[in-house]
């Protein structure tokens with residue numbers, strides 16, 4: 025077997041466009057997913073029964089169905105409701121819905137790990153429940169579950185490849201197209217796999233940098249919370 | 250006018266009645282020692298005063314707030330009451346200074362610079378000025394407890410509640426915390442302290458309440474610690490001295 029990458033590398037522009045969209049999808053949905061997921065975690069822990077129930081139903085139905093099916097439901101659901109979104113917009117919505125559910129579970133574990141004495145101390149100082157979440161619980165919670173969170177967001181980036189199914193022109197979609205033009209599927213997917221690997225490593229680096237900024241205590245003392 | 254007033258307060262956890270009709274009051278500037286055997290309801294009484302527990306019946310009035318009123322503005326109550334627990338509960342991700350400035354800034358909306366001044370002043374009061382930039386885990390137990398006291402003081406409460414603040418500390422560190430509380434008492438702040446340190450109570454308290462099985466069994470000046478009227482208090486003091 026002779027591997028020949030020339031035809032694929034000649035289409036570098038297409039790969040670059042796909043790579044760009046993959047990174048954009050990952051970046052946007054990491055942020056939206058983190059925010060919505062955290063709010064769901066708060067809702068799930070809330071004493072407002074309806075909010076807690078609704079969050080539980082959402083989280084459990086997403087975590088127990090395949091992502092590809094969710095993408096199709098969003099895609100066909102939106103169009104049958106009369107909305108016409110671009111494939112990229114649908115991809116962002118579907119990825120956000122998916123990752124928020126997983127993030128909610130991780131953040132819930134983080135909030136649950138905050139000692140009751142901490143909440144009480146904040147309460148006694150006059151902090152409202154929202155302020156308690158914001159000032160007292162959020163940062164230690166994130167710090168405790170940080171490695172799970174970052175893994176989840178890397179998985180999210182990898183899962184974005186499935187949005188090629190609704191023709192979002194991300195990296196995998198580019199690969200699908202290139203291999204059909206070049207008849208070199210093996211080489212094409214090897215290249216694309218290496219690119220995904222590079223993005224994953226880059227994300228790890230970025231998350232490491234964020235941790236340095238977000239957890240000054242850990243940076244200074246080197247201990248875990 | 251009393252700063253804290255409890256009238257026939259009853260409180261149960263499920264079937265266990267912990268407070269069976271507790272009444273007492275604390276006047277402005279008064280230092281009250283709350284003593285009694287383990288399980289007699291001392292912590293529960295303190296927690297009810299700051300509305301960390303809801304009472305079943307009776308009345309609690311703290312600095313004019315009717316604590317058991319559903320209309321109560323909880324934030325206002327918490328602004329008037331400072332409470333320090335056995336387990337310091339400092340926020341581990343914040344420096345000592347940030348621990349102290351958090352509530353003045355986010356609850357009282359005081360500027361960063363002003364909050365910093367308040368923090369440094371209250372750290373000076375507890376002798377921890379040089380620890381402002383350290384994290385809680387870098388402090389000894391006694392220092393953490395003093396920082397927790399400073400955090401409460403920074404909100405300038407009208408009454409301070411202390412729940413066995415030294416019982417997690419070894420004797421060497423206990424002294425430094427008691428010294429801080431003694432200085433506070435001398436400064437004229439109203440306080441209620443649950444303590445097992447009988448000599449300390451005798452030295453700084455104006456008034457002693459002895460709780461026994463959910464009731465105030467005996468109360469009076471510190472004299473009751475040297476000459477108890479009831480056999481229960483006599484027995485309790487005897488136990489504590491050993």
Ligand SMILES: Nc1ncnc2c1ncn2[C@@H]1O[C@H](COP(=O)(O)OP(=O)(O)OP(=O)(O)O)[C@@H](O)[C@H]1O
Pocket residue numbers: 262265267285286287288289290291292293294
């Ligand atoms: N949240 C709770 N749920 C159920 N029971 C409780 C709760 N808090 C306290 N109790 C019970 O109430 C009783 C009184 O407890 P409390 O903590 O007020 O006693 P205490 O006088 O402070 O004792 P100690 O000296 O050991 O601190 C105990 O029997 C305790 O087990």
Ligand SMILES: [Mg+2]
Pocket residue numbers: 291292293412413
């Ligand atoms: Mg107690």
